[in-house]
Amino acid sequence: MGDDELVEQARAGDARAFGQLVERHQRRLGATMTRMTGDPDLALDLTQEAFIRAWDGLGGFEGRAAFSTWLYRIAVRLAYDAMRREGSWESHDLDDSITDSSPGPDAAVEGSARAAELRRRVADLPEMQRAVVTLRTYNELPYKEIAAILETSENSARVSFHHAITRLRAEYLRDGYGMEARHT
Amino acid sequence: MNDRQSHPADETLITLLDEPQAAAPGTAAHVEGCTVCRARVDGLVRLLTELGAEPPAPSGEELAAQRERIAAAVRDRPLAEARPLARRPIHRLWWAPLALAAAAAGLLLFTPFQSIPPDPPGGNRLPVVVHAERAAEEAFEAAVETGGQSGTAPLDEIAPILTEEEFAADFATLEADFAVLPAADQEAILDRLSTMTFEL
Numbered sequence: 370m371g372d373d374e375l376v377e378q379a380r381a382g383d384a385r386a387f388g389q390l391v392e393r394h395q396r397r398l399g400a401t402m403t404r405m406t407g408d409p410d411l412a413l414d415l416t417q418e419a420f421i422r423a424w425d426g427l428g429g430f431e432g433r434a435a436f437s438t439w440l441y442r443i444a445v446r447l448a449y450d451a452m453r454r455e456g457s458w459e460s461h462d463l464d465d466s467i468t469d470s471s472p473g474p475d476a477a478v479e480g481s482a483r484a485a486e487l488r489r490r491v492a493d494l495p496e497m498q499r500a501v502v503t504l505r506t507y508n509e510l511p512y513k514e515i516a517a518i519l520e521t522s523e524n525s526a527r528v529s530f531h532h533a534i535t536r537l538r539a540e541y542l543r544d545g546y547g548m549e550a551r552h553t
Numbered sequence: 554m555n556d557r558q559s560h561p562a563d564e565t566l567i568t569l570l571d572e573p574q575a576a577a578p579g580t581a582a583h584v585e586g587c588t589v590c591r592a593r594v595d596g597l598v599r600l601l602t603e604l605g606a607e608p609p610a611p612s613g614e615e616l617a618a619q620r621e622r623i624a625a626a627v628r629d630r631p632l633a634e635a636r637p638l639a640r641r642p643i644h645r646l647w648w649a650p651l652a653l654a655a656a657a658a659g660l661l662l663f664t665p666f667q668s669i670p671p672d673p674p675g676g677n678r679l680p681v682v683v684h685a686e687r688a689a690e691e692a693f694e695a696a697v698e699t700g701g702q703s704g705t706a707p708l709d710e711i712a713p714i715l716t717e718e719e720f721a722a723d724f725a726t727l728e729a730d731f732a733v734l735p736a737a738d739q740e741a742i743l744d745r746l747s748t749m750t751f752e753l
Contacts, residue, residue: 380632382632384624384627384628387627388620388623388624388627391620391623391624392620395616395619395620396610396616399610399611399616399619400607400608400610403608403609404608409608409609409611413611413615413619416619417619417622417623417626420623421623421626421627421630424623424626424627424630424632425630425633426633427632427633428632428633428634429633431637483603484603484606487600487603487604491604502604503604505571506601506604506605507604507605507606507607507608509605530567530571531564531567531568531571534567534571534597534600534601535563535564535567537600537604538563538596538597538600541596541600542596
């Protein structure tokens with residue numbers, strides 16, 4: 370059954386249909402929030418809150434956008450609020466829980482350090498750029514959908530992405546991570 | 554190449570990776586033949602790959618517990634009265650194959666959905682249009698199965714975006730344009746239509 374049918378049933382008060390929507394989008398939305406905030410615990414909270422807000426707002430959901438677009442819009446707003454509340458964002462140490470499939474311990478350490486540094490850099494980006502980078506590189510969404518989620522124009526999303534990548538690349542290079550071949 | 558000025562800007566290389574169809578002409582060819590730019594592109598690819606990597610995920614138990622918490626919260630919260638669902642608007646899509654599909658789908662919308670007429674005996678419609686209608690019907694069915702809108706929205710909900718007359722005019726234009734395409738192009742378009750899904 371597609372999202373739209375589940376949404377229709379949920380709007381009629383069917384909590385089980387809503388539960389199916391939760392199950393369908395929970396993991397991906399949670400990972401997106403982790404990517405955006407750098408904090409898996411916060412991401413879990415934000416994801417949960419986003420679904421509860423979605424339930425609260427289902428009556429007003431008009432179906433002009435896909436349910437997932439609307440859900441992500443709610444979640445991104447919550448993430449923005451959380452980031453603003455906490456001021457300058459600190460990237461949390463995710464490395465303990467990362468499983469690195471690279472061949473040896475040195476490569477794992479190096480990859481882990483590089484990933485941590487990259488997360489720190491991403492966390493320093495303005496919130497819009499952080500959201501666009503996440504939705505584009507992790508979720509692989511088209512700019513049209515990113516724009517709908519972030520309530521901006523496609524061009525603005527595109528420009529934000531380019532600014533973010535240009536900045537990250539410069540910092541990546543400065544950190545000495547840009548030119549070496551991976552896992553060699 | 555040793556003149557930095559002659560290398561594409563970072564912006565151009567990002568576009569090449571991000572939206573290759575929008576990259577400046579010649580960029581890919583330049584990168585192919587330029588060791589400096591290939592290295593730059595490799596660096597960007599690594600960066601984008603790391604940015605898109607899967608973050609650590611909660612365990613199945615954590616996810617199940619989260620679902621429980623959400624379900625419990627939902628149980629305690631009455632739903633607000635639902636406003637009527639609007640159908641997603643049909644946008645003007647001038648990319649020919651998609652527009653043709655949309656126009657054909659439009660015919661399905663404005664005629665009873667289940668009653669696509671058989672090929673008219675000695676009919677005056679182009680066979681390709683009949684095919685397009687069938688392809689669109691299949692695409693619609695796929696859209697329904699995969700969660701797209703059902704395509705049964707009444708005309709009055711769609712009218713503010715694209716009137717029936719506009720649809721008919723668009724379709725007539727597309728039909729004429731399509732008819733003069735080389736057979737191979739027509740076939741390619743029909744193949745594409747037959748695998749396309751719709752979201753209205």
